Amino acid sequence: MSETVTLTIDGQSVTVPKGTNVLEAARTLGLDISAFCYHPGLPVVAQCRQCLVSIEKNPKLQPSCQQVVGDGMVVHTTDPASTLARKQQLEFTLVNHPIDCPICDKAGECTLQRLYFDHDNADSRVDTPKVHKDKAVDLGPHIVLDQERCILCSRCIRTCDEVAGQHQLEFAFRGDHEELTTAPGEQLDNPYSLNTVDVCPVGALTSKDFRFTMRAWELEATPSVCNGCATGCNVEIHHKNGRAWRLVPRHNPQVNKYWMCDEGRFTYHSAREERLAAATVDGLPAGWDRALASAAKRLGVFLKDASQVGVVLSALHTNEDNFALASLAKAWGAGHVYIAGKPPVPARADGRLRVADVNPNTAGVKAIAEALGLSATPAFELGTTLPANLRALVVLGDVLPGLDAGKLRELEVISIAAHERGPVPSARVALPAADWLEVSGTITNAQGLVQRMHAAFGPPGQAIPAWEAVVRLAHATGVKLAWTHPREVFKDMTAAVAPWKELVWAREARPLALRFAGSRG
Amino acid sequence: MSAAHHEEETVTEGPKVLATRGRVRTVQVVRPNPHDTSFLAATATGLGITLKHFARNLFLPLRSAKSRAKAGAPVDESWKNEIETVQYPDEKVTYPERFRGLHRLTLREDGAVRCVACMCCPTVCPAHCITIVPEESNSKSIEKRPAIFEIDELRCVVCGLCVEACPCDAIRMDTGVHAHPVEDRADAIENRESLLGRGVRSIAHQGGEGPDWRATAAEKSPSGDVNR
Numbered sequence: 001m002s003e004t005v006t007l008t009i010d011g012q013s014v015t016v017p018k019g020t021n022v023l024e025a026a027r028t029l030g031l032d033i034s035a036f037c038y039h040p041g042l043p044v045v046a047q048c049r050q051c052l053v054s055i056e057k058n059p060k061l062q063p064s065c066q067q068v069v070g071d072g073m074v075v076h077t078t079d080p081a082s083t084l085a086r087k088q089q090l091e092f093t094l095v096n097h098p099i100d101c102p103i104c105d106k107a108g109e110c111t112l113q114r115l116y117f118d119h120d121n122a123d124s125r126v127d128t129p130k131v132h133k134d135k136a137v138d139l140g141p142h143i144v145l146d147q148e149r150c151i152l153c154s155r156c157i158r159t160c161d162e163v164a165g166q167h168q169l170e171f172a173f174r175g176d177h178e179e180l181t182t183a184p185g186e187q188l189d190n191p192y193s194l195n196t197v198d199v200c201p202v203g204a205l206t207s208k209d210f211r212f213t214m215r216a217w218e219l220e221a222t223p224s225v226c227n228g229c230a231t232g233c234n235v236e237i238h239h240k241n242g243r244a245w246r247l248v249p250r251h252n253p254q255v256n257k258y259w260m261c262d263e264g265r266f267t268y269h270s271a272r273e274e275r276l277a278a279a280t281v282d283g284l285p286a287g288w289d290r291a292l293a294s295a296a297k298r299l300g301v302f303l304k305d306a307s308q309v310g311v312v313l314s315a316l317h318t319n320e321d322n323f324a325l326a327s328l329a330k331a332w333g334a335g336h337v338y339i340a341g342k343p344p345v346p347a348r349a350d351g352r353l354r355v356a357d358v359n360p361n362t363a364g365v366k367a368i369a370e371a372l373g374l375s376a377t378p379a380f381e382l383g384t385t386l387p388a389n390l391r392a393l394v395v396l397g398d399v400l401p402g403l404d405a406g407k408l409r410e411l412e413v414i415s416i417a418a419h420e421r422g423p424v425p426s427a428r429v430a431l432p433a434a435d436w437l438e439v440s441g442t443i444t445n446a447q448g449l450v451q452r453m454h455a456a457f458g459p460p461g462q463a464i465p466a467w468e469a470v471v472r473l474a475h476a477t478g479v480k481l482a483w484t485h486p487r488e489v490f491k492d493m494t495a496a497v498a499p500w501k502e503l504v505w506a507r508e509a510r511p512l513a514l515r516f517a518g519s520r521g
Numbered sequence: 522m523s524a525a526h527h528e529e530e531t532v533t534e535g536p537k538v539l540a541t542r543g544r545v546r547t548v549q550v551v552r553p554n555p556h557d558t559s560f561l562a563a564t565a566t567g568l569g570i571t572l573k574h575f576a577r578n579l580f581l582p583l584r585s586a587k588s589r590a591k592a593g594a595p596v597d598e599s600w601k602n603e604i605e606t607v608q609y610p611d612e613k614v615t616y617p618e619r620f621r622g623l624h625r626l627t628l629r630e631d632g633a634v635r636c637v638a639c640m641c642c643p644t645v646c647p648a649h650c651i652t653i654v655p656e657e658s659n660s661k662s663i664e665k666r667p668a669i670f671e672i673d674e675l676r677c678v679v680c681g682l683c684v685e686a687c688p689c690d691a692i693r694m695d696t697g698v699h700a701h702p703v704e705d706r707a708d709a710i711e712n713r714e715s716l717l718g719r720g721v722r723s724i725a726h727q728g729g730e731g732p733d734w735r736a737t738a739a740e741k742s743p744s745g746d747v748n749r
Contacts, residue, residue, distance in 0.1 A: 103664055
């Protein structure tokens with residue numbers, strides 16, 4: 001137990017670890033001291049002066065983000081002096097702000113808007129023309145800057161320095177002509193650049209991907225976990241009308257803190273592409289009943305000697321999907337079990353959040369196969385040594401490296417996938433599954449953390465969660481798997497996989513309408 | 522006390538109770554007279570009123586001509602003003618100034634659409650009849666504009682909240698035109714072009730300093746430089 005310090009804020013006593021700043025101490029009491037430049041994940045600069053508070057026996061107001069707590073310190077956040085200081089500071093911040101909220105993408109989740117209503121809420125007293133700066137400045141591949149809206153809090157500069165470790169942004173000029181620009185010879189192109197858009201307390205930095213598509217208050221947020229790589233950054237899916245519009249990081253001190261990489265943010269695009277929305281037989285839409293009957297008939301021939309049947313688990317699907325298929329493989333007594341996944345990308349690994357393994361659930365699939373006593377081999381070995389007795393293959397997911405379409409057509413391939421790509425077009429029977437934005441389940445990241453994903457919206461067409469497709473396939477082949485909810489699969493799975501024995505299924509999260517979420521950034 | 526008061530009220534309001542025996546009450550039923558239910562007298566009175574107006578309107582031109590001749594004025598059509606009805610498809614009554622009719626989108630001075638696709642109107646619309654898809658415009662001063670702007674006039678409840686919400690005076694309901702009758706529901710959806718087709722130029726300032734503030738700011742600025 002580290003040392004603690006006890007202080008009084010607005011008459012309430014609070015005990016916090018030594019070295020905490022006053023602003024964080026106040027937040028533990030539920031007192032939200034306003035601030036623009038302070039971000040809990042970034043170094044403190046005390047630049048915006050919006051968090052001034054009075055501290056007894058201190059002649060001047062102190063920025064609470066920089067002021068470290070002391071034993072017996074008495075802090076006032078609502079006294080006339082500090083209230084007036086914050087109101088006047090906000091007025092200063094607004095002197096040259098263009099107030100173009102109607103076309104600003106941040107409107108609705110803007111810290112400046114919120115603090116204006118909280119602290120100032122008065123008409124402008126400025127009767128001179130505002131200083132005009134450049135609008136829609138292209139900073140890099142993903143980001144556009146509006147220099148007029150910038151309130152010079154330097155959060156983005158610190159984000160580039162700290163999160164990406166690259167100094168790509170700087171301030172230039174002085175006074176009310178001061179503006180944010182790229183550092184000499186640089187552009188904002190680091191792999192974590194879009195975190196600057198999240199931390200921006202106003203609409204100065206906007207993402208080209210999200211710009212002018214949706215207003216913040218129209219969206220709903222569902223918590224989930226990024227499926228871009230094995231790190232498993234916690235994200236919020238911001239969605240509306242049955243599609244995702246952006247992914248933003250969700251705070252998790254053990255995994256991704258406040259950040260995620262740009263590549264991960266764009267994974268929602270491919271989730272909509274090439275969707276398999278109907279069950280198909282020989283490439284033609286057939287509906288579930290006919291497809292299942294056809295799959296059962298084709299598999300039935302080989303299940304008499306199950307060593308001819310292979311099952312491919314997927315490192316891109318949830319633990320529940322894989323556990324369901326692994327259980328089915330075990331019930332069949334399938335002769336071959338493989339684990340498919342995308343090949344690693346060593347260039348991605350940077351010692352920060354990005355890792356070489358671009359499959360979200362590699363650790364989970366391995367743990368499940370091991371716990372069920374299945375000797376699983378990586379699927380890319382199929383390409384080099386195709387077992388002589390392999391006749392039928394049940395493939396989970398749309399990634400199967402090593403086997404080309406010609407070789408796949410020699411086998412009876414039953415595919416359970418969300419997208420019509422990879423092995424799916426060559427499959428005799430393809431069963432449509434939900435993609436990661438649409439499933440409720442868990443995945444296991446490289447650290448071995450089992451993290452919960454929530455379904456943001458329903459899958460398209462006839463698609464159902466993959467574990468449910470496995471259950472239907474099992475019933476068609478005469479194997480009884482009695483699961484009706486991912487919670488039940490999870491329960492059986494945690495009973496079977498020893499390291500996950502203690503885990504508890506988290507309740508379904510209701511989507512949060514962002515219009516009630518306050519500001520972001 | 523309040524219970525007693527309540528009882529008294531029910532007694533006075535309900536049918537007249539002649540006798541009460543346990544839970545059985547005998548009440549007096551009042552049935553209307555046959556000469557009231559036949560409505561013969563009322564119909565005759567109504568027809569009389571209609572006839573009176575008919576006769577008055579029939580002789581209006583004559584009366585008008587007579588009275589004008591007496592006053593020495595030329596005979597004219599002014600007697601028509603005294604008739605309440607209008608010959609509808611040929612002539613129409615003028616609506617009050619604040620009548621809410623079909624929507625229109627207003628234009629800027631340069632003829633471009635004023636709407637900046639801020640989504641305030643679809644947000645506030647109680648009937649969810651407005652659909653806007655925004656796009657980036659090539660104008661540097663007003664960066665956003667609607668690529669698609671559709672109003673389903675069948676769904677619209679003509680509340681006018683969209684006009685109230687608009688920060689740019691871009692949408693108005695002051696056309697004085699009814700929603701047209703349509704043969705197909707899809708025809709009731711007004712699109713950007715049809716809304717702009719009814720459009721007028723708005724003189725309200727936009728972008729704080731008006732649409733071309735960049736040019737005027739350079740003139741106003743003592744150094745002639747907008748940025749520094």
